[in-house]
Amino acid sequence: MSFLAKVQAQNPLVHNITNMVVTNFTANGLLALGASPFMAYAHEEVTDVAAMASAVVLNIGTLDPYTVEAILQAGRSANQAGVPVVFDPVGAGATPYRTESAIQITEHVQIDVLRGNVAEVANVIGEQWHIKGVDAGAGEGNMVEIAKQAARQLKCIVAITGEKDVVTDGNTTYTIANSHSILTRVTGGGCLLSAVVGAFIAVADPIESQERLNAVVEALAFYGIAAEIAYQQTAGQGTGSFQIEFINQLSLVTPDIVSTHSKIAKV
Ligand code: ATP
Ligand code: TZP
Ligand code: MG
Ligand code: MG
Secondary structure (H helix, E strand, O other): OOHHHHHHHHOOEEEEEOOOOOHHHHHHHHHHHOOEEEEOOOOOOHHHHHHHOOEEEEEOOOOOHHHHHHHHHHHHHHHHHOOOEEEEOOOEOOEHHHHHHHHHHHHHOOOOEEEEEHHHHHHHOOOOOOEEOOEEOOOOOOHHHHHHHHHHHHOOEEEEEOOOEEEEOOOOEEEEOOOOHHHHHOOOHHHHHHHHHHHHHHOOOOOOOOHHHHHHHHHHHHHHHHHHHHHHHHOOOOHHHHHHHHHHHHHHOOHHHHHHHOOEEEO
16 A cells, blocks of 8 residues: 555644744645644643654744744654654754754754755755755755765655755665646745655554655655646646645545656666
């Protein structure tokens, strides 16, 4: 059974501590594909919610000290309960506060999947890479090598996205060529992807070797295919229509469509 089919069958609870820009988009995207979103931030409850969830997705898009502390508490609780953790270090490298907070989170929480653009991932592991606000800037350097280095350093799966997507655990590496550049013109395209990765990893067997890596790869292919079909359905209508159709496609793309449309390569 594919991971998408398992998400649809199991309806995993995904605890999100995310940013105020993308909250509604993220909840609707997770609901569309068959997961159950739960946004909870209060220090009084984050440890309980993280421990009861099937995955925890942490995102520093509109961080402040209260949210960073909530992230640290939720992440540690998830670690203790054996719940997988996805981290999206939005804007790491853009300001010292973002970079320091992202590094602090990786030092106190064992991350299972780090998902970001190449500049964010590079900055989390102490490499210099120019970033413009929350969007990846131009940079020299090898995306695959940065991904592998980050995976080895943080002992986790790393998904670097952009024009090309790379997923690695430091040893085995895949590229995923599904997607459409119109996603760069919809805010939350990356944040929702991180939450979708949370839904897929929630249904992967943590013991079975390579299961989690395969789940992340399938999540990126599924997401990119939904974008490709949504673009075809709304070509010429603008980015607002695309955004709506993209949510539609997250609910309509089937495991069969994923297996026939995936453009996954091992590198
Ligand atoms: P950024 O802030 O740099 O845009 P992000 O957090 O939004 O980063 P992205 O790298 O944009 O994350 O990835 C989100 C989705 O958009 C992924 O599915 C990715 O494949 C897709 N994507 C991003 N850039 C492009 C592009 N130039 N062409 C095609 N797809 C893209
Ligand atoms: N500003 C702070 S967080 C945020 C913006 C615009 C959303 C970023 O979303 P994404 O998915 O990284 O494009
Ligand atoms: Mg983007
Ligand atoms: Mg982002």
